[in-house]
Amino acid sequence: MAANPMTQFEVYRIGPEIKIGTFDISFTNASLFMVISSLAILIIFNLGSKKNSILPNKIQLLAELSYSFVSKMISDTAGSKAKPYFSFIFSLFMFVLFCNMFGMIPYTFTVTSHIIVTFVLASFIFIGVTVIGFIKHGFGYLKLFVPSGVPVILLPLIVVIEIISYLSRPISLSVRLFANMMAGHTMMKVFGGFVISLGIVGGWLPLSFSVALTGLEILVAFLQAYVFAILTCIYLNDALNLHH
């Protein structure tokens, strides 16, 4: 009968147990899909950058369009100062996008549907952005929490709110991606279960839902990767161009 919709998120060991000290770093299905996504990105972009012809072939066009897409995204949101961080944001966007997209293939594992993965990415971004902000502006970076043009009476409240919102950035960033991916995949699984349980008579309705949801989920997979990258750009913008 219909399987538990959450079993698709279960992590299991592939191969032997590897331990460093007390830490278990065994190769799991999650690791497998991280490796697959990274390899797919590297292969596609390596092929896309190998030959340089004036009239690009399809894969070169794909690589160059992605490059200019991310480049435009960064320059639109964070300005020209964010250029040194281009490769990081590009890898981040591509990694999240490919993990999301590989998750859309049936019987695969969605790396980004795990809170720990997205939280590590988000906290790395958060720490990195904070460090960049302090390096660029020194303690002047704390002015980020004191918006200009606010009445003095409201200032303590505003500063508290700003600090909370700043500290909750990694949480909101990670939970957004994780929850979107998990909810979408769970919903698809549930509708898939309906198809089986309603059988040939009533299964058509959830099946059509499932088909529609697949399209929606592909859109969400792209959109969440985009949102993840663009929020990173916005945080970076705060750190680079302090104008609060």
Added chain:
Amino acid sequence: MIKKIFFQSIFFNFFFLKEVFAAESGGMPQLNPEFWISQIFWLTLTFGILYIVLSKLILPKISANLELRKSQIQDNIEAAEKQRKDSESKLKEYDNIIFKSKLEAKNIFKDSREKVIKDINNKKENLENQINEEIKKAEQEIEVVKKSAPEKINKIAIEASSELVKKLIGAEINNSSISAIVDDLSKKNGDKYYGN
């Protein structure tokens, strides 16, 4: 009947789903920390390698490709622009040449026309002059002939009348008397005989 089964199955399915969720134990696998360290480790490893390879090897190449294409396209556009300007200036030159040659041809045509007209006029004048002269000459000759004609006629008349008188009368008459008569007659009827 089929409708009933359909709705029943939908209805009962929810109960069934509840059972499914109830059967699940442990909730979300995401919150199970068993493989968190492993996931963090592999994420750092794969993402780190991805970042290093992309930033050191692949992205500079793509960027260089894009720049190269941009500059090449720019160069081509510039070359095309230059050629366009060149061709425009050539066209202008060509137009100028045509204009000049047209003007020249017009001038030549005008000059030659004037020349020809002049020539014709000169020749015409010359001819007219000649004709006039000849007419004058002829008129003078006619005049001379006209003037000399009555004398001759008178002479002939005198000779003829003296002959006639000799034959008719057999006597010789003085020529002077005859010529007096003839002169008298010709003066009287001169107009009748010689026109004008």
